[in-house]
Amino acid sequence: MEFSVSTVELEFRREVRQFLHEQMPGDILQRGKHDFHSLRSDISRVMKALNAKGWAAPHWPADCGGTDWTPMQRFIYLEELRRARVPVLDRPGIDLVGPVICAFGNDEQKRRFLPGILNGDTFWCQGFSEPNAGSDLASLKTTARREGDHYIVNGQKIWTSEANRADWIFVLVRTDTETKPQAGISFLLIDLKTPGIEVRPIWSVEETLTLNEVFFQDVKVPVGNLVGEENKGWTYAKQLLAFERTTSAEVPHIKRDLLQLKHLAATTLRRGKPLAEWRPFVARIADLEIRLLALEWSVLRVLYAREGDPALNAVASLLKVRGSELFQEVAQLCAMAMGDHGVALIPEPDGHHMLRHDGLAPDVVDDEAIGVPVRAIFRRSATIYGGANEVQRNIIAKAVLGL
């Protein structure tokens, strides 16, 4: 397969780059440099600017507010967003529930929910995992019992990213307990302000509050919030998870981190000479770059593959495994380049005060270095979320190797 970049695409890259340069607020890009749990207000401002241009969700169908860009254009766009340090957009809305509503929602749901996602007005979170249903998601126990025009939802979700700042949650619930597990699951949209919902934050190891438990006690959800058909939620979730895994390959993000790594290696001294002149460290960067290049080509091949091809599920698992490993590795190498100095460069959660001195302030304060060690700690989770890598390997073993 040939992926040479055409002059049209080169021109497209210039257009995107120029737009981001002119339209993205400088304070947001400055905070975006630290690449860590962006503020909701920043994401919202960015999405409004992108939406005004019609670029908030290029991968959605054009009749839902997306674009008719080629896969290569969409890839270039993501590369430029990361390169400019634009904060990661509201992923659960833009990448997960939005495409599901476009594909399986009714017209009323499209009118009601999609504009708020595109404009950064409504934030979403993903309520799939439960205390005893993570890898084995189909064993989930949260129930939704139909009573007239409502479902009554009871149960608990866990590890729900950003539920503490989201407005809505999309959940998988059990609507039939008599049939086999996958066949009794439905996909519901729930307003987090509904009585009976309690969100309890969980502190993470890197001292941030993004993960949560969400409890549902007799929560009344209108039947109109069911996506598609009752008991067909597993089918919709599978499509969503395949997309989540493909985007977990994170190629544009790793490419940007690689530039940062090279910068840190060039500017950090070890025993009087730049790290970039220490051969073992340079060899590790080169090794990472080669594997990243191979991953990039694989992602492009998938983007050009036919939609709905069943082989894509297994390929998504493959990309997730390799992408998440490189995503971790590049962050670890950046932290390694920082050495002891990294300890003093932890961003404050509000994103405004980027230095915590703790008496350990380093003599060099490079903008590129702030937040590097915390990010390396958080990225330990990349091989867990979106489906643990061990489980993805099982899928590959079955679907690709026929084991």
Ligand SMILES: Cc1cc2nc3c(=O)[nH]c(=O)nc-3n(C[C@H](O)[C@H](O)[C@H](O)COP(=O)(O)OP(=O)(O)OC[C@H]3O[C@@H](n4cnc5c(N)ncnc54)[C@H](O)[C@@H]3O)c2cc1C
């Ligand atoms: C930072 C972070 C953010 C997250 N955000 C969300 C979110 O927004 N919404 C949401 O719904 N979930 C979210 N999750 C949850 C995530 O999807 C689950 O953690 C993941 O699916 C694993 O499930 P589990 O934690 O229950 O682990 P388990 O399924 O209990 O697995 C524990 C260990 O056993 C291994 N294992 C399990 N089964 C097998 C098997 N069959 N073969 C081999 N090994 C196996 C796993 O690989 C893992 O190492 C998040 C997780 C993290 C870490």
